[in-house]
Every structure is written in structure tokens, then in C-alpha cells.
Amino acid sequence: MASDIPTLAINDLTVAYREKPVLWDIDLEVMPGALMGIIGPNGAGKSTLIKAILGLVKPASGEVRIFGKPYREQRQLVGYVPQRSSVDWDFPTSALDVVMMGMYGKLGWVRRPGKAERERALECLDQVGMTAFAERQISQLSGGQQQRVFLARALAQDAQLYLMDEPFVGVDATTEQAILGLLRRLQGQGKTVLVVHHDLETVSSAFDQVAILNVQLIASGTTAETLTPENLRKAYGARMLTRLELPTG
Amino acid sequence: MDAGLTIILLCSLVAASGALLGTFLVLRRMAMLSDAISHSIVFGIAAGFLMFRSLDTLPMLIAASATGLLTVLLTETVLRTRLVKEDAAIGIVFPALFSLGVILITRYAADIHIDVDAALVGEVIWAPFDTIFIGAFEVSRALVTMAVITLINLAFVGLFYKELKLATFDAALAASLGLMPALIHYALMGLLSVTAVSAFDAVGAILFVGFVIVPPAAAYLLTERLWTMIAVGIGIGVIGSLSGYFVALALDASISGCMVMMLGALFLLALLFSPSRGLLAAYLRRRRQKWEFAAQLLTMHLLTHEGHPDEAVEACTSSLPGHLNWGAAFTEKIIHRAQSRGWIDRVGEQLRLTDSGRVQARSLRKA
Secondary structure, eight states, rough: OTSSSSSSEEEEEEEETEEEEEEEEEEEEEEEOOOOEEEEEEESSSSHHOOOOOSSSSSSSSEEEEBBBEEEEEEGGEEEEEEGGSSTTSSSSHHHHHHHHHHHHHOOOSOOOOOHHHHHHHHHHHHHTTTGGTTGGGSSHHHHHHHHHHHHHHHHHHSEEEEESTTTTTTTTHHHHHHHHHHHHHHTTOOOOEEEOOOHHHHHHSSEEEEESSSSEEEEEHHHHOOHHHHHHHHHOHHHHHHHHOOOO | HHHHHHHHHHHHHHHHHHHHHHHHHHHTHHHHHHHHHHHHHHHHHHHHHHHSOOOOHHHHHHHHHHHHHHHHHHHHHHHTTTSSHHHHHHHHHHHHHHHHHHHHHHHHHHTTSHHHHHHHHGGGGGGSSSSOOOOOOEEEEEHHHHHHHHHHHHHHHHHHHHHHHHHHHHHHHHHHTOOHHHHHHHHHHHHHHHHHHHHHHHHHHHHHEEEEEEEEHHHHHHHHHHHHHHHHHHHHHHHHHHHHHHHHHTTTTHHHHHHHHHHHHHHHHHHHHHHTTTTTHHHHHHHHHHHHHHHHHHHHHHHHHHSTHHHHHBBTTTTTTHHHOOOOHHHHHHHHHHHHSSSEEEETTTEEEOOHHHHHHHHHHHH
């Protein structure tokens, strides 16, 4: 990929549910190799932003481009980790099978995953330390293990841009470390990663860049320059901030 | 072909084709949509008859699938107002279409063979006598139709297994990968409608739901993989049909009614005795945990008093029920359990921790 084309370019994006704007005139460019946290209060439209990038919600105006082209032409380049709670984990299937779902897009219609896909899925499980659980029914995994299966599934998508919706919610310390390590590895491979994040205290240690969102884009850029009390006050309101330990770095 | 065999085969095919689709309905928590569709098609059958002036298979199938999709679309439209919840939306749409169908039949089509009783529970008993010739073979028309429908459902699930699986488990990912979960959803609903109208004469609108939902619901309790859930669901459906037929002969009662009753009985068996998720397994697991916990508590108790002057009293079997507030029989059971785990030795009335019992108690104390 030519490095002067942004991985992700969002221009004047507005998303509305029944005339109520959820995202209002968002402009955001993310360059290859960025590891960016998306933060903002509840209802700020963080998940909606990810869904709009993936074409899962229709924008009222504006456009999203992935390496210069619309999403539907670039599906293969984008990996998605939805919120863990968005699926029913009692579904009768194994961890390995869930990981293989990440390759369904490349397989296309009707073609079934085979031996090659199975081996690739096992590699992805290995990268998140879940090899031992490959054949386990997914309902028997802990929350953190389920999250790691989701990450392995995104790895199986073998994408250039990864969109992750709250991967740190409700996970144990082992999983948190595993996710952080994985994010760094992906960045090291030149991939671009966008992570919806809710924990302000860990933002600066986990992400180089940050986008602060509250319906509008409040600010975006390097974590050091963007994560200022001023910007956070704009996003979260003054009252909220008195309770927050503001990161100073 | 023998009438009894025809009926058994026909209903087994209804069960198999139903379970193929029903598995996905159960997993998507849309079981009641099958109820809605199987009722709404009464409207489809009546409207189809008035339009085409025939009860031939093909126009019926077209009318039925159109009505099935209409049911789903109307339900979604009502839902989209956000003024009505999903279950209520289903409950508003299908009785409306069903009653419209009943009105059309009684007002304009009173002379055709559809009557309202048959619309509810079916008349499988007639199926063997309406026959067609395939080459030199005379076979039941309904059996041929149902066999074709089963093959279509099998081909649909076989071809689009991966798409169905992902659309059911994670529709958002399916959509982001371009695998069109909405299209899959409507195809599923269309096929369900076609299956319902094909099974209509045999089992009727209400009992069809039993064939679609009960076998997969039972299979869900017995399996841990999607394809085994489908296979076991089909198996349960066939067993229910077979056994229900003979129960109906013995009781001289409604055949489809007895079949669905047997399916219900099989579900009950799965609910009680499923090795992994059944109620009995859960009860035994809880009881085992309770005993295990009590045995651990006993080792803690012994460790606490070990080497103290009161040890002789505290470690005495006869004093334990009072001190730990346990019944005498329960105390005896727990002592046995701790002994068999190698945690304690028993000398007369005195209990002593073994080395492994001491390790066990210390690890608990740390935790």
C-alpha cells in the first residue's frame, strides 16, 4: 500500500436515527500503521462510527473510503471485532469454527472452509494463546477467552485495517495483556487498528493516537497532544471530569 | 404403497424438512415466526385458490411463499414503528392474515375441500388415497411433494450451510463480509412457507409448528455442534413420527396429534436426561459440588483444631454434627467422601488429616 493514501478517510459523515444525529459531520483520516483509540461518553456514537465504516448503518450524508475506495470494494481489507455481547455464545459451535468464520468473506458464497482454512485458524488461535481450547464449545469459555476467540477470528480475516468494538470490556488481566500485545504486533506489521475504548485511564498507555468523540469529533491526533483536559471536558462535560484522574502524559 | 407406511414416511419428511429449517429459527430465537407463517398461509391458500381457481401444487406453493414473506415484512413494518414489541408484532400480524383466510374460505370457497378444522391439525389419513403415477408406481401425491420439498431444504442448508451459520451466529459480521444475512433470512422464511403449505394437508397449521420447533429444541439440549444439532433434530423428528403413528393406532386418535405429543415427550426426555445440559445432570452436578465443598470444609475444620487441646473433641465423629450444624447421615456421607478422596483417616471415633488432606486444607485457606 502506498503510504500517502490514508487507510481510512471519513469525509463529512453524518448518521442519524429518525432525524436525530448520532454522528454529526465527522472528518477523520487515519494513516497506515496507526493504533488509534476511539473514546467518548456513552451514546457518543463510537460503535455507530465503526458500523458506518463497515456499511452496516447507512449514512445520511458523507462518505467513507478505505485506501481511497468505498468499503464494498475493499471488504477483504477490513477486519471486524464486534462487541462480545452482540452474539449468543450458547450457539452450538467450537472456538476453532468461530475463528474460521473470519475467512468466510474470502471464501465467498457456497465454498466451504477446508484443511488450509483450518490450519490458518489454528495459527490464529495460537497467536492469542487459545490453541488448547480449539475444540471447546464456545459457551464453556470464559469472557476473556471468548474475546480472544473474536480477536483470532479478526486475525483470520487477514486485513489491513482492524476495527474493534470494546475488546477490553469485562476481560481478565491475562486477556488484557494478550490484546495489548496483539495490537502492538499488528501495528508492527504495518496494519492499522481502530479500537473503541471506554477506560480513560489506560488510553495513553495502549494507544499512540486517539479520537475523542461525542456525536461530533471533538479532537483527534497523537495521544499526547489530543488527550488534554480541555478536550475531555468538551466530550464528557465538566462534572464528569472532577471524578476522573486525568492522564497527564 | 401401504397406507400406514405412506403416512409414516410423509410425516417423517415433514419432520425432517421442518428440522432442517427449524434449527436456524430456534437458534435465532424466531421460533414463533414459524407459528405465524403456518397460520398466515391459510390466507395464502384461500387467496391463491380465488386467484388461480385451483388447488394444484405449484400455484399453492407460490401463494404460500408470497404470504410467508408478507407475514415477515408486515411484522417488520409494525416493528419498525417502534411502538410495538416484536412478540406483539407477530401476534398482531398472523391472526389478521389467518382470520382473513378463514373469512375468504367460508365466504367464497365453501365448496372446496379446505375446512377450518383441517386447517388446524391436518388430515393425514387421506394422504395415501390421493395418488399419482410415477412411471409404473402409484404413490401418494403429498408424499412426492414432501420428498421434493425435503430435497430442496436439504440442498439449501447444504449449499448455504456456512452462510446460514454466520447469519445466525453473527449477522453483523456476515453483512460486513458481504454475505447478505437479510437475503439468507428471507430465503429461509420463503422456504419455511413453502414447507408449511406442503405439510399443511398432512399436519395443519398448529401441529406444523411442533414438527419445526420441537425436534431442534430437543437436539439443542443434546449437541454441541450445528451439524449434529441438525442431524439429531431430524432423527428426533423421525422417531416422533414413527412412534406417534403407532400410539395413534393404539389410542384410535389423531395421527398428527399423537406424533406431536411424542415429539413433546422426546423433548421432555432430552430436558431431563441430556448428559451435559439436562435437569438431572445439573442436579447431580450441584449435589456433587455440595458434597465436595462439605468435604473440603471438614478438612479445614480438622486443620484449624489440629494440635490444639480441643482436638479430641473437635475431631470426634459424634461431635461433628453439632459443631458444623450438619445432620448425622449427611456427616457420615461427608466423612466417607473425605476418606475416599484420601484426605482423612478414621481411627474409631477420631478423625485425622492425611498429608494430602492437610495440603488440601491449606490451599483452601490461602484461596
